[in-house]
Amino acid sequence: MGSRFSLRAAAVPESLELVHDLLGELWEGEPGIELMDRIRFETALIEVASNIIEHSRPASADPVQFVLALECQPERLYAEFTDNARPAGIDLSGAELPDDLSASGRGLALAKVALDQFSYAKEDDGNRWTLLCRRKSEATAPQ
Amino acid sequence: MIEFNNETLANGVGVIRPVGRLNMVSAPHLGANIDALISDGTVRLVVDLAGTDFIDSSGLGALITGLKKTRQAGGDLRLANPTAQITAVLEMTNLNKVLQPVSSVDGAY
Numbered sequence: 001m002g003s004r005f006s007l008r009a010a011a012v013p014e015s016l017e018l019v020h021d022l023l024g025e026l027w028e029g030e031p032g033i034e035l036m037d038r039i040r041f042e043t044a045l046i047e048v049a050s051n052i053i054e055h056s057r058p059a060s061a062d063p064v065q066f067v068l069a070l071e072c073q074p075e076r077l078y079a080e081f082t083d084n085a086r087p088a089g090i091d092l093s094g095a096e097l098p099d100d101l102s103a104s105g106r107g108l109a110l111a112k113v114a115l116d117q118f119s120y121a122k123e124d125d126g127n128r129w130t131l132l133c134r135r136k137s138e139a140t141a142p143q
Numbered sequence: 144m145i146e147f148n149n150e151t152l153a154n155g156v157g158v159i160r161p162v163g164r165l166n167m168v169s170a171p172h173l174g175a176n177i178d179a180l181i182s183d184g185t186v187r188l189v190v191d192l193a194g195t196d197f198i199d200s201s202g203l204g205a206l207i208t209g210l211k212k213t214r215q216a217g218g219d220l221r222l223a224n225p226t227a228q229i230t231a232v233l234e235m236t237n238l239n240k241v242l243q244p245v246s247s248v249d250g251a252y
Contacts, residue, residue: 013167013168014168016166016167016168020164020197035227036231039227039228039231039232040231042197042228043197043199043228043231043232043235046166046197046199047199047200050166050167050199050200050201053167054167097236097237100207100237100238100240100241101207101210101211101241102207103204103205103207103208103211104200104204106200106203106204106236107199107200107201109236110199110200110232110235110236113235113236114235
């Protein structure tokens, strides 16, 4: 059960379109996913991809690339980003929404609110983010 | 890609219509459109989001910056016709209080 999609892309702004396109393939292949689940998942994925694109620094002479793997199961949507950038050491517990009139600093906090589980891990050769959205439709559907 | 189809209404209200996705690539263009209208003396603005498929935190940042700039100039910035994703993002970030959307451009002022 379940379907998987993946891509490898350069950590450049143009790659955001590739993330939207991959999600488009997922929505097309799995037409039963509730709109709110799609919104939460896509919003969070774009925030994480944007963070990688904006803040990653190369760990070597190789340009930064990321791999995005998506998995759709009846009860959940799961995504994993891995990259070859210098380990960033991000503490997601500190990602809180800023003041209403703040113009920045909302990205990871928004992803955190949108998701049911969100993790970041610094690895020897890069960074790993995992994003999980429990599908409300399945979770609340009568058995 | 994003396009902006803007107009100024007879009552002097400036309407900005971003068509496409508002993200880290396109949010600066929204900011530039807002700045251009304020420079021309149009400080009561409506951002009509009917054609905006997606917004991220950069897009929200551009709207908040625009809100502050128009208010400093004696005007305001209001949102109209948000799509489902934008409504959800405004709620998730609690920005639906400061960027309270209205259902039509005509009803914005």
